[in-house]
Amino acid sequence: xxxxHGPNLNLLGEREPAVYGSATLDEYVDVVVKAAGERGLDVxxxxxxxxxxxxxxxxxxxxxxxxxxxxxxxxTHYAWALHDALAAFDGVIIEVHIxxxxxxxxxxxxxxxxPVADGSIMGLGMLGYELAVIAVAELLAxxxxxxxxxx
Numbered sequence: 001x002x003x004x005h006g007p008n009l010n011l012l013g014e015r016e017p018a019v020y021g022s023a024t025l026d027e028y029v030d031v032v033v034k035a036a037g038e039r040g041l042d043v044x045x046x047x048x049x050x051x052x053x054x055x056x057x058x059x060x061x062x063x064x065x066x067x068x069x070x071x072x073x074x075x076t077h078y079a080w081a082l083h084d085a086l087a088a089f090d091g092v093i094i095e096v097h098i099x100x101x102x103x104x105x106x107x108x109x110x111x112x113x114x115p116v117a118d119g120s121i122m123g124l125g126m127l128g129y130e131l132a133v134i135a136v137a138e139l140l141a142x143x144x145x146x147x148x149x150x151x
Contacts, residue, residue, distance in 0.1 A: 001036060001041050001042065001043050001044070001065055001066060001067040001068070001069065001133075001136060002043075002044050002045075002046065002057065002058075002061040002065045002067070002068045002069070002070075003029060003032050003043050003044070003045040003046070003068075003069050004045075004046055004047075004054060004057055004058070004068055004069070004070045004071070004072075005025060005028075005045075005046070005047035005048075005070075005071050005073070006047075006048070006049075006054060006070075006071060006072040006073030006074070006075045006076075007048075007049040007050075007073045007074055007075060008049065008073055008074070009025055009047055009071060009073050010025055010047050010049070012024050012025045012027075012028065012098075013025070013027075019098075019099050019104075020098050020099060021098065021125055021126075023125070023126055025047060027126075028126065028129055029043075029045045031126055031129055031130060032045070032069065032129050032130075032132075032133055033045075035129075035130050035133040035134070036133050036136075036137075039133065039134075039137040040137075041067075041133070041136065041137060044065065051075060051079055051081060051082065054072070054075070054082060054085075055081055055082065055085050058082070058085040058086060058089060059085060059088075061089060061091070062088065062089055062090070065091060066091045066092065066140055067091045067092035067093070067094070067136040067139075067140060068086070068089060068091065068092070068093050068094070069094045069096055069129070069132045069133070069136060070086070070093065070094070070095055070096070070113065070117075071095075071096050071097060071098070072095070072113055076095075076097070076101065076111050076112065076113055077101075077110050077111065077112065078112065079112060080112055082112065082113060083112040083113060083115065083116055086113060086116040086117070087116045091140075092118050092135075092136050092139045092140055092143070093113075093116060093117040093118050094117060094118060094119050094120070094121065094132040094135050094136055095111065095113045095114055095117040095119070095120040095121070096120070096121045096122075096128050096129055096132045097120075097121070097122040097123065097128070098123075098125050098126075098128065099122070099123055100122045100123025101122060102122065102123075118135070118139055119135055121135070
């Protein structure tokens with residue numbers, strides 16, 4: 001499974017703690033790795049501030065990952081190239097956000113990722129990431145007759 005983070009999420013723990021909390025990106029990754037391990041899933045974690053690197057990560061996941069959990073950051077609202085790359089991915093896609101974009105500025109209310117995701121989890125902080133792993137495991141099991149692929 002690919003855990004993918006977009007722009008500025010490398011600043012978690014420092015950036016706007018009133019909105020994003022005090023947990024660091026490494027702490028989010030650790031929670032996902034633990035939850036995934038409990039379900040027999042391996043995790044590859046990547047973060048980039050560059051859309052092209054995120055596109056390359058999604059393209060690479062097509063041949064080695066059964067699922068993507070993706071927090072696209074601000075790219076959520078306008079990066080149609082990410083939408084297209086995700087649309088070409090045959091596995092499970094869960095969009096996750098630490099804060100609730102729908103409770104923030106109006107420009108954050110649109111997601112170009114949601115139409116190609118199996119589900120979106122917003123506003124639940126660290127719990128949202130744990131729920132995303134559960135969703136991935138359940139959806140993979142449903143698609144594979146009860147067996148969850150490790151990747």
